[in-house]
Amino acid sequence: MRSVVPVLTVVGAIFVLWYLAAIWLNAPWAYDKAGRAGVTLSASELVADTWAQEKPKLPAPHQVVTEIWNTTVEKKITSKRSLIYHSWITLSATLLGFALGTGLGILLAVGIVYNRVMDRSVMPWVITSQTIPILALAPMIIVVLNAVGISGLLPKAMISMYLSFFPVVVGMVKGLRSPEVMQLDQMRTWNASSSQTFWRLRLPASMPFLFASLKVGVAASLVGAIVGELPTGAVAGLGARLLAGSYYGQTIQIWSALIMAAALAALLVAVIGVIQRATLKRMGMA
Amino acid sequence: MLIDCAISAQNLDLTFQTNDGPVHALRDVSLDIKKGDFVSFIGPSGCGKTTFLRCMADLEQPTGGSITVNGVSPEAARKARAYGYVFQAAGLYPWRTIGGNISLPLEIMGYSKADQAERVRRVLELVELAGFEKKYPWQLSGGMQQRASIARALAFDADILLMDEPFGALDEIVRDHLNEQLLHLWARTEKTIAFVTHSIPEAVYLSTKIVVMSPRPGRITDVIDSPLPKERPLDIRETPEFLEVAHRVREGLRAGHADD
Numbered sequence: 001m002r003s004v005v006p007v008l009t010v011v012g013a014i015f016v017l018w019y020l021a022a023i024w025l026n027a028p029w030a031y032d033k034a035g036r037a038g039v040t041l042s043a044s045e046l047v048a049d050t051w052a053q054e055k056p057k058l059p060a061p062h063q064v065v066t067e068i069w070n071t072t073v074e075k076k077i078t079s080k081r082s083l084i085y086h087s088w089i090t091l092s093a094t095l096l097g098f099a100l101g102t103g104l105g106i107l108l109a110v111g112i113v114y115n116r117v118m119d120r121s122v123m124p125w126v127i128t129s130q131t132i133p134i135l136a137l138a139p140m141i142i143v144v145l146n147a148v149g150i151s152g153l154l155p156k157a158m159i160s161m162y163l164s165f166f167p168v169v170v171g172m173v174k175g176l177r178s179p180e181v182m183q184l185d186q187m188r189t190w191n192a193s194s195s196q197t198f199w200r201l202r203l204p205a206s207m208p209f210l211f212a213s214l215k216v217g218v219a220a221s222l223v224g225a226i227v228g229e230l231p232t233g234a235v236a237g238l239g240a241r242l243l244a245g246s247y248y249g250q251t252i253q254i255w256s257a258l259i260m261a262a263a264l265a266a267l268l269v270a271v272i273g274v275i276q277r278a279t280l281k282r283m284g285m286a
Numbered sequence: 287m288l289i290d291c292a293i294s295a296q297n298l299d300l301t302f303q304t305n306d307g308p309v310h311a312l313r314d315v316s317l318d319i320k321k322g323d324f325v326s327f328i329g330p331s332g333c334g335k336t337t338f339l340r341c342m343a344d345l346e347q348p349t350g351g352s353i354t355v356n357g358v359s360p361e362a363a364r365k366a367r368a369y370g371y372v373f374q375a376a377g378l379y380p381w382r383t384i385g386g387n388i389s390l391p392l393e394i395m396g397y398s399k400a401d402q403a404e405r406v407r408r409v410l411e412l413v414e415l416a417g418f419e420k421k422y423p424w425q426l427s428g429g430m431q432q433r434a435s436i437a438r439a440l441a442f443d444a445d446i447l448l449m450d451e452p453f454g455a456l457d458e459i460v461r462d463h464l465n466e467q468l469l470h471l472w473a474r475t476e477k478t479i480a481f482v483t484h485s486i487p488e489a490v491y492l493s494t495k496i497v498v499m500s501p502r503p504g505r506i507t508d509v510i511d512s513p514l515p516k517e518r519p520l521d522i523r524e525t526p527e528f529l530e531v532a533h534r535v536r537e538g539l540r541a542g543h544a545d546d
Contacts, residue, residue, distance in 0.1 A: 180377075182373050182375060182377055183377055185371075185373070186371065186373060186377055187394075188344075188345060189343055189345070189364060189369070189370075190367065190391045190394050190395065191367060191394075191395075192394045196394050200390065200393070200394070201379070204379070204381050207381075283381035284380055284382070284383070284422040284423075284424070285381050
């Protein structure tokens with residue numbers, strides 16, 4: 001594992017910068033407190049204070065780690081304060097939205113590849129859909145769905161779907177079109193039907209493209225689920241934790257939710273990676 | 287039209303409309319190929335030899351004249367799976383084993399599992415690849431891959447084999463070997479073979495009939511019935527008869543180029 005050393009070096013550098021930045025950003029508040037108390041701070045007292053404030057501008061890494069520890073390992077999963085509980089709320093919306101988005105993306109791609117009208121008309125709309133800022137769109141999706149009586153998991157999943165179908169469409173269109181003219185001619189010489197060509201040639205040929213898209217799509221899904229929790233005043237989920245943290249100036253809580261979201265994204269991408277390797281290996285393509 | 291014609295073309299024309307104006311890929315091409323013939327098409331690129339082969343396979347539509355394959359239209363022949371087509375590249379699916387690749391057309395044509403397995407075994411033996419059934423394409427050399435693709439074209443017992451420069455991408459040593467194998471295979475299976483090439487020795491060595499073509503417009507300039515015996519060891523290529531046929535092919539190719 002020769003890659004371990006450079007990775008650790010980078011991580012170490014990030015921690016050093018983070019601690020230094022915490023001193024720099026939190027020092028004014030430390031001086032302010034000391035001034036009001038009428039004491040002067042030595043250098044070591046200053047550093048100790050900037051790394052242990054209750055509502056720091058930038059919490060130090062160990063504060064975030066402690067917060068994450070306290071809200072995951074130390075809390076029961078059913079507790080409203082458990083980060084695991086909130087992560088699960090967000091994850092369930094993410095997974096549902098990802099499944100819906102992948103399904104929609106594959107269906108659209110098949111339509112685009114097989115139908116001339118869809119080929120001409122759908123792609124511009126697909127691209128347009130992604131130029132609208134999701135933050136502007138999310139509240140409206142939630143409000144409209146609420147008006148027709150849909151609430152809870154599904155509206156958030158819809159926003160996830162909205163973000164995740166795009167890479168799947170783009171990747172699958174390219175993947176389904178990846179067979180060469182020769183391979184398609186060959187199918188014709190065997191008098192293969194369209195569905196036989198699809199299942200035996202186009203779909204298997206598109207697998208490497210699909211997995212590349214899924215990795216992007218699952219990360220986008222998570223972003224979608226978090227964004228979906230922001231405008232609704234959701235009481236649970238990582239988005240809700242972020243929002244509540246910003247209302248009350250709980251920077252440590254914000255950072256721990258952020259780190260949790262990042263870890264979740266990394267985990268999801270890694271899971272797709274494992275499935276990708278297993279599948280392509282079984283197909284003899286890796 | 288003769289009853290024992292595998293392929294018969296009368297005054298075949300094919301013009302592609304391109305942005306630079308019409309391209310005459312084939313003009314006034316007439317040819318009869320008898321059942322059991324081994325016919326090579328030779329000529330410089332652009333002479334329409336591949337296009338002609340694609341017309342036989344119903345992959346191109348002629349714009350004039352008529353063509354029949356086994357006495358019916360190319361489309362009907364294609365739907366009846368009357369021919370196997372071997373492309374320049376082996377085109378094996380990387381996600382299927384060699385056996386899986388060969389049974390692909392059989393699956394499409396609805397053969398039973400047992401029949402598929404039996405046929406895969408038989409054609410693999412025919413191309414001397416027995417034992418490679420479970421291997422993936424990337425585990426085979428280029429020559430072996432091309433043999434597997436020939437096996438795939440043979441698997442469903444079409445009596446016509448259309449081959450478009452199947453050995454064009456292989457080196458000469460492998461090519462010699464495959465040519466020899468192809469002759470054995472032809473002798474054993476008694477198929478009709480139409481073979482596109484741009485190698486004179488290959489055409490002369492393999493064929494009972496050599497069709498020399500020239501470009502702009504794509505047309506037939508000479509048809510040579512080979513006087514060589516059916517039994518052909520590789521060293522037949524040094525005999526005077528062989529060299530004479532090769533000479534005539536070369537002359538035909540040169541004549542086709544005279545107007546350039």
